[in-house]
Amino acid sequence: MSDAESRRIVLVRHAKADWPQVSDHERPLAERGRKDAPVTGRKLADADIVPDLVVCSTATRTRETFKLMVPELPTRPKTVYEERVYEASPGQLIALLEETPDEVRTLALVGHNPGVQALAEILAGESEPEAASRMAARGFPTAAYAVLTFTGPWKSLEPGVGTLVDYWAPGGE
Template identity: 70%
Template sequence: MSSAEPRRIVLFRHAKADWPQVPDHERPLSDRGRTDAVVAGRKLADTGIHIDLALCSTSTRTRETWKLAVQELSERPKTVYEERLYEASPGELITVLNETPDDAHNAVMIGHNPGIHGLAEILPGAAEDDARERMTRRGFPAAAFAVLAFEGSWKSLEPGAATLIDYWAPSE
């Protein structure tokens, strides 16, 4: 890969979870969530981004979302299950991203709202086409993802340093 080629980060909210009588961390996906996770995986594959690394929350619903979505990609990236992504603030998510090894050019982070949505709001200093308008209009529902691009190392990623280049959410 050329050093001039920007890095990509995909911020991916877990798909719709069920509400059984279990602790929040252990909530599984609902039937709709399982369907939406597969569709989100197809849409992620359609972006053409070669993902080197997946950073996934340890919750049941995020692990299930990624397990279903990744099957739609042409290549399976290295996956790291990261406890710090559960209930993380945007600042805590940036800390995790800043620790990403620079040999990972493109990464996906599978996490939770409000952190993932908040991060998608503060990382981009600019947006392409109508991506920001679509994200603002739709919010960040379950199984949505935002694709951002930035220059430099992962350590340099900070609010305003990225460009929002794409946004997708399942239809209601």
């Protein structure tokens, strides 16, 4: 693959979590989250967005979200559970994504807000009007995703290089 090829970043916020008496990192999905997560996977598959690599936070709710999304995808992507995603700032997430091997064409990041939404906003130098309008109206609720494209190697990822091309959130169809 040449460095000039287009790449996709799929930013997924974990599905709705419960609030039991456990640490924030260990919070499981709520019933609604267990219903929404497979729908997110199905929407990605229907849009022909299948990641080559998934980088998923180690938090329980993100791992459960991804586990419920996977059966809806046509193939299981290579998956890395990465503790640096948890509570990461957009700058920390960009630094993490810059480590992606250049043979990866579509990468999905399953993480948390406010980092995921801020990352989508920071990377998007341009936007498809419909996707930008939906994201502006909905914010980045649980189980939502944004898809951005950019051209160049992963190490060139920086604010404003991407184009927001798709956005979806449960209940917003």
